[in-house]
Amino acid sequence: xxxxxxxxxxxxxxxxxxxxxxxxxxxxxxxxxxxxxxxxxxxxxxxxxxxxxxxxxxxxxxxxxxxxxxxxxxxxxxxxxxxxxxxxxxxxxxxxxxxxxxxxxxxxxxxxxxxxxxxxxxxxxxxxxxxxxxxxxxxxxxxxxxxxxxxxxxxxxxxxxxxxxxxxxxxxxxxxxxxxxxxxxxxxxxxxxxxxxxxxxxxxxxxxxxxxxxxxxxxxxxxxxxxxxxxxxxxxxxxxxxxxxxxxxxxxxxxxxxxxxxxxxxxxxxxxxxxxxxxxxxxxxxxxxxxxxxxxxxxxxxxxxxxxxxxxxxxxxxxxxxxxxxxxxxxxxxxxxxxxxxxxxxxxxxxxxxxxxxxxxxxxxxxxxxxxxxxxxxxxxxxxxxxxxxxxxxxxxxxxxxxxxxxxxxxxxxxxxxxxxxxxxxxxxxxxxxxxxxxxxxxxxxxxxxxxxxxxxxxxxxxxxxxxxxxxxxxxxxxxxxxxxxxxxxxxxxxxxxxxxxxxxxxxxxxxxxxxxxxxxxxxxxxxxxxxxxxxxxxxxxxxxxxxxxxxxxx
Amino acid sequence: xxxxxxxxxxxxxxxxxxxxxxxxxxxxxxxxxxxxxxxxxxxxxxxxxxxxxxxxxxxxxxxxxxxxxxxxxxxxxxxxxxxxxxxxxxxxxxxxxxxxxxxxxxxxxxxxxxxxxxxxxxxxxxxxxxxxxxxxxxxxxxxxxxxxxxxxxxxxxxxxxxxxxxxxxxxxxxxxxxxxxxxxxxxxxxxxxxxxxxxxxxxxxxxxxxxxxxxxxxxxxxxxxxxxxxxxxxxxxxxxxxxxxxxxxxxxxxxxxxxxxxxxxxxxxxxxxxxxxxxxxxxxxxxxxxxxxxxxxxxxxxxxxxxxxxxxxxxxxxxxxxxxxxxx
Numbered sequence: 001x002x003x004x005x006x007x008x009x010x011x012x013x014x015x016x017x018x019x020x021x022x023x024x025x026x027x028x029x030x031x032x033x034x035x036x037x038x039x040x041x042x043x044x045x046x047x048x049x050x051x052x053x054x055x056x057x058x059x060x061x062x063x064x065x066x067x068x069x070x071x072x073x074x075x076x077x078x079x080x081x082x083x084x085x086x087x088x089x090x091x092x093x094x095x096x097x098x099x100x101x102x103x104x105x106x107x108x109x110x111x112x113x114x115x116x117x118x119x120x121x122x123x124x125x126x127x128x129x130x131x132x133x134x135x136x137x138x139x140x141x142x143x144x145x146x147x148x149x150x151x152x153x154x155x156x157x158x159x160x161x162x163x164x165x166x167x168x169x170x171x172x173x174x175x176x177x178x179x180x181x182x183x184x185x186x187x188x189x190x191x192x193x194x195x196x197x198x199x200x201x202x203x204x205x206x207x208x209x210x211x212x213x214x215x216x217x218x219x220x221x222x223x224x225x226x227x228x229x230x231x232x233x234x235x236x237x238x239x240x241x242x243x244x245x246x247x248x249x250x251x252x253x254x255x256x257x258x259x260x261x262x263x264x265x266x267x268x269x270x271x272x273x274x275x276x277x278x279x280x281x282x283x284x285x286x287x288x289x290x291x292x293x294x295x296x297x298x299x300x301x302x303x304x305x306x307x308x309x310x311x312x313x314x315x316x317x318x319x320x321x322x323x324x325x326x327x328x329x330x331x332x333x334x335x336x337x338x339x340x341x342x343x344x345x346x347x348x349x350x351x352x353x354x355x356x357x358x359x360x361x362x363x364x365x366x367x368x369x370x371x372x373x374x375x376x377x378x379x380x381x382x383x384x385x386x387x388x389x390x391x392x393x394x395x396x397x398x399x400x401x402x403x404x405x406x407x408x409x410x411x412x413x414x415x416x417x418x419x420x421x422x423x424x425x426x427x428x429x430x431x432x433x434x435x436x437x438x439x440x441x442x443x444x445x446x447x448x449x450x451x452x453x454x455x456x457x458x459x460x461x462x463x464x465x466x467x468x469x470x471x472x473x474x475x476x477x478x479x480x481x482x483x484x485x486x487x488x489x490x491x492x493x494x495x496x497x498x499x500x501x502x503x504x505x506x507x508x509x510x511x512x513x514x515x516x517x518x519x520x521x522x523x524x525x526x527x528x529x530x531x532x533x534x535x536x537x538x539x540x541x542x543x544x545x546x547x548x549x550x551x552x553x554x555x
Numbered sequence: 556x557x558x559x560x561x562x563x564x565x566x567x568x569x570x571x572x573x574x575x576x577x578x579x580x581x582x583x584x585x586x587x588x589x590x591x592x593x594x595x596x597x598x599x600x601x602x603x604x605x606x607x608x609x610x611x612x613x614x615x616x617x618x619x620x621x622x623x624x625x626x627x628x629x630x631x632x633x634x635x636x637x638x639x640x641x642x643x644x645x646x647x648x649x650x651x652x653x654x655x656x657x658x659x660x661x662x663x664x665x666x667x668x669x670x671x672x673x674x675x676x677x678x679x680x681x682x683x684x685x686x687x688x689x690x691x692x693x694x695x696x697x698x699x700x701x702x703x704x705x706x707x708x709x710x711x712x713x714x715x716x717x718x719x720x721x722x723x724x725x726x727x728x729x730x731x732x733x734x735x736x737x738x739x740x741x742x743x744x745x746x747x748x749x750x751x752x753x754x755x756x757x758x759x760x761x762x763x764x765x766x767x768x769x770x771x772x773x774x775x776x777x778x779x780x781x782x783x784x785x786x787x788x789x790x791x792x793x794x795x796x797x798x799x800x801x802x803x804x805x806x807x808x809x810x811x812x813x814x815x816x817x818x819x820x821x822x823x824x825x826x827x828x829x830x831x832x833x834x835x836x837x838x839x840x841x842x843x844x845x846x847x848x849x850x851x852x853x854x855x856x857x858x859x860x861x862x863x864x865x866x867x868x869x870x871x872x873x874x875x876x877x878x879x880x881x882x883x
Contacts, residue, residue: 085813158810164787165770165811253788259771260789293626295636299646324773324782324808326713326789329674336664340657347653348646354615355645357622360636364627372623379615383608386657390664392671393601395715396780399773399808463585465777467808470816474804549638 033532042137044129045532049136050115051430054423056136057107060143064098065492067091072454072488078475088471090154090173094146097159097177100277101184102143104415108280109226110136110191112422113219115430117195119523120213122204122541124533127197131190138187145180149173158469160266163240163251163259171244178241185230185237188276192223192230204522207541213521214303214545218283221307222276228315229272236265260326267318275314277411279307281418282349285371288425289353291519292368293360296546299352306345313342323394332391339389346382350375365517366440370421373448377413381406384459399469402462408455420447420498427502428516432528433509439501446494453487521545572613580606590803590824591779592718592796593671598780600667607656669719676716676792714765714783714792726762726794728755734765734772734785736811737818748837753805753822755797756830762794773809776822784809797824 039048039055070091074082083091114132118125126132149155149170155177157166166174199220203212240262242248249255251262282303290297297303319327319335353375362368384406388394397403420443428434457480462468466477473481515524523530525539543550580602589595626636668674717724730753731742741750755761765774765785774793775782778801783793807818825833 080816085816089810089813089815156813162771162810168770169812253786258788259786293636294628294634296638296640298639299641302641302646302650325771325784326786326791328713329668329676332673333665333668336668337658337661340661340664343657344650344653348650350615351649352646354618354622355642357619357626359639360622360626361628361632361634362623362626372619376616376619379612383612386660387601387604387608390600390604390660391673392597392664392667393604395671395673395782396597396601396777398782399775460585464587465775465804465806467775467806467816469810471813472816474819546640547638549635 033529042133044125044133046114046118046126046129046132047430047530047534049132050111050113052136053106053110053114053139054112056139056143057103057111060098060102061107062495063147064095064103065495067095067098068488069492071095072485074471075473075481076485078473078478078481080471083471085471086153086156086170089156089158089469090150090170092469093155093158093161093177094149097146097155097181098143099411100159100273101181102139102146104277104411104419105184105188105273106139107419108277108284108415108422109188109195109219109222110139112215112284112419112426113191113195113222113280116426116523117198117216117219118202119429119526119530119534120216120521120545121199121202122207122522122535122538123198123202124535124538126194127202128194132194135187135190135194138183138190142180142183142187145176145183149176149180152176160263160270161237161240162266163243163257163262164253166240167243167251175241175244178237178244181237182234185234188226189230192226195219195223196227204538204541207522210300211541211544213283214286214297214300214307215280215283217304218279218286218307221311222279225272225279225311225314226276229269232265233269233273236262236269239265260322263322263325264318267321268315271318271321272311272314274407274410275310277415278418279310281374281415281422282307284418284422284425285349285353285374287519287521288367288371288421289356290546290548291425291517292363292365292371293357294363294548295356295358295360296544296548296550297352298355298358299348300544300546302348303352306348309345310342313338313345317342317389320389320391320394323391324398336389336391340386343382343386343389350379350382365424366435366437366444367421367424367517369441369444370417370424370447373444373451374414374417374421377409377417377451381409381413384409397462399467400462401458401466401468404468405455405458405462408451408458412455413451417447417451420444423502425517426523427505428512429523429528429530431506431509432512433505434512434516435505435509436501439497443494443497443501446490446497450487450490450494454484454491455487457481457483520547568614572610576606576610576613579609586780587777588799589778589780590797590799590801591776591781592798593715594778594780594798596667596670600663603663604660607660672716672718672721672794674716675719675722676712676714676794713789714794715781716792716794717760718794721760721794724760727759728761730755730761730763732763732765732774732785734767734774734807734811734818736769737807737814739772739774739805739807739818739820743834746834746838748834748841750837752820754830754833755822755824756827757797757800757824758827760794760796762792765791765793770811771809772807772811772818775806775808776803777806778803779822782808797822800824800826 034043034045034048039052043049043052070083071088074080074088080088114126150173152172153170155161155166155173156169157174161174161177199212199216239248239250243251243257249257251257251259253259286297286303317335317339319331320339323332323335384402388397388403388406424435424440461477461480464477466473512528514526514528517524520543522539522541526535583605586598586601589598729744731744732753733740733742738751739753741753742748743750763774765783767785767787769787771784771786773782773784779795779797781793781795783791785791802821802823805820805822807815811818
């Protein structure tokens with residue numbers, strides 16, 4: 001079975017495409033594949049940019065992971081006896097910052113989004129290739145600023161950087177931190193404009209709106225959310241920067257400032273940021289599960305619209321991060337109810353994926369294992385999320401390890417598993433080589449065990465009374481903390497088989513062919529790796545992206 | 556398998572999962588002991604959510620595991636699954652059920668939160684002069700003379716206030732709680748006692764007026780299930796009745812600097828007699844050492860200022876000089 005059976009190429013271009021094609025072919029100066037050094041330059045090819053995002057983000061994932069190892073080592077004992085408490089706070093702050101802003105967001109949106117969106121909608125590149133390259137190149141300096149901040153003590157006020165603490169602690173490091181976040185925020189805004197235009201304007205004319213892959217719907221929703229919320233964060237952070245360096249007093253209570261305003265500005269972005277980190281992952285899920293279960297996605301429209309619903313409702317839930325802060329009772333009630341409502345579209349997606357498994361022929365590839373692992377752990381994170389979305393219960397668990405447990409189930413069990421799943425799934429497309437399945441399974445088992453060992457006991461720690469962001473804790477919590485630390489070490493080790501597998505497969509792996517998973521989305525209709533500008537002749541869409549089971553008569 | 560109707564299977568699964576979830580919801584030992592009037596309210600609410608969560612968890616995870624087993628690809632099978640693209644009735648069902656659950660939880664939340672006093676902070680009659688209780692007078696008195704405490708502004712309307720039963724009644728005991736890097740200070744305006752630990756009588760309606768001198772702190776007693784940030788410039792309050800004598804930890808839950816983790820204190824819930832005894836003892840002790848009362852935090856170095864509280868904070872006195880950032 002070859003891809004041409006699914007997507008038969010039409011010998012002559014339909015008239016509506018010819019104009020676009022000549023236009024796009026005309027600026028193709030060189031057709032030879034990119035050389036290794038091209039990946040380190042200002043390159044406007046969306047596939048190069050996608051790989052640049054993924055590799056850079058993975059390096060920062062390793063750095064953020066080492067910080068997590070240091071944190072968990074410190075917490076193996078109740079006393080602050082491994083690192084200085086201020087350095088601990090710097091690690092804790094930058095662990096969160098790096099994992100969010102330099103790993104999950106750039107790899108899920110920048111990496112997969114850039115690589116896949118043009119391929120999935122049948123475009124030769126993103127709408128604004130230069131803007132795209134600029135957006136990527138804002139990331140490395142942001143990362144360097146964060147690393148440089150450690151020469152000034154590192155920012156120590158948490159990834160939330162609440163004033164007044166952020167105003168009085170390590171001001172130079174805090175300023176560098178703000179600049180870094182503003183840079184990645186700008187990158188995110190530029191990237192989002194590109195995605196919105198590309199998806200809305202550049203899909204092949206033969207693709208109907210209900211044939212757009214769900215990953216693209218997810219990226220569209222994500223981009224709109226980023227465009228609406230990121231400027232608000234930038235505003236809050238710029239005010240904070242002014243307070244630290246230029247003598248203003250927006251957030252200085254003793255000079256008439258108000259610290260609560262900052263929290264509103266911060267969370268107006270940073271709650272939607274949670275959806276920025278999970279919506280693209282939901283998109284990956286909607287591609288991986290049907291392909292490896294050999295089933296059409298269950299409820300295409302429900303899954304597409306639920307992304308939009310999450311995006312809309314997600315803009316009105318931010319105060320649930322402030323239920324114990326300076327918020328009046330009525331506000332806590334309003335945001336309790338809006339928060340609970342987000343569970344509905346999220347549940348629709350989960351049920352849709354579970355139903356997709358029904359009646360399938362499930363192939364337990366590494367990509368599928370990570371997708372199923374995600375499904376099982378996201379349920380856990382979703383349920384704990386509902387409990388603490390209610391103000392009466394959140395008053396007990398807010399800012400405790402219960403919260404830490406919840407968001408690691410969602411962000412590690414969810415987002416990171418999704419990124420791994422996506423890498424195993426699209427590695428053959430990106431490199432032309434298939435990843436070793438045995439190493440992939442070892443990686444999955446270690447990661448799955450490590451995740452649950454690290455984060456499950458944290459629920460109990462939080463309920464029993466352990467606050468988050470502490471370098472020293474009450475000795476009654478020692479045994480559960482040691483379980484978490486062992487789990488964290490397993491997680492650290494689990495990266496080794498993955499990194500080995502990825503590098504080794506890239507150089508020595510089995511050739512993958514154009515479509516090893518026999519997937520039906522457009523990116524699999526071109527060669528692996530795809531040629532520059534993606535196709536010799538743009539494909540024509542003749543069926544939906546998830547029409548598995550329909551072709552059996554023809555085969 | 557085909558012979559057994561789906562409805563029967565559903566009934567059977569429901570009959571197994573319901574009692575399991577209800578039992579787990581009632582018999583988990585995830586939460587610490589209950590020591591305030593609000594704690595049983597929070598716990599009952601949590602148990603309801605936990606029961607639903609356990610049931611949903613078992614159903615969803617069970618379904619995933621069963622599907623993975625039943626619909627695994629058999630060796631040599633290269634074909635696709637059945638082309639089912641959706642089922643409107645099923646989709647409406649699994650949209651409607653969670654919607655009903657979350658709306659019910661939302662209404663229940665408002666009810667519980669109201670009973671906890673969350674909707675009535677600041678409703679206590681600060682301004683009523685004829686109230687016979689001395690607590691109010693003392694509060695006002697304290698506010699007028701606490702010059703050192705420049706950020707303390709009147710009448711909090713944020714936090715957990717009077718429960719519906721105690722509305723419009725003054726609290727039995729008012730304590731001003733001040734958070735600072737890295738200690739809690741408790742001031743009893745009625746008797747002018749200052750302490751590094753919170754002492755309260757069991758069964759009394761206690762009102763804590765929370766403030767912070769430097770950065771945001773958060774006052775949490777896990778056994779009370781109550782938490783409220785102490786915010787510079789924004790007065791907040793926590794009002795509760797302790798129901799069980801004992802000693803419970805006070806934990807700071809808002810990141811407040813390097814030694815945030817060591818910002819711990821204790822609340823000691825006494826019987827009324829014990830509490831009266833503690834009051835008299837401390838009044839005498841503090842009158843005999845007037846320099847403690849006269850202390851103005853602005854005039855002394857952090858080391859001197861914190862020295863009396865070292866024991867209560869549970870930290871080593873040698874680390875106090877490292878709290879330099881306070882002076883900034």
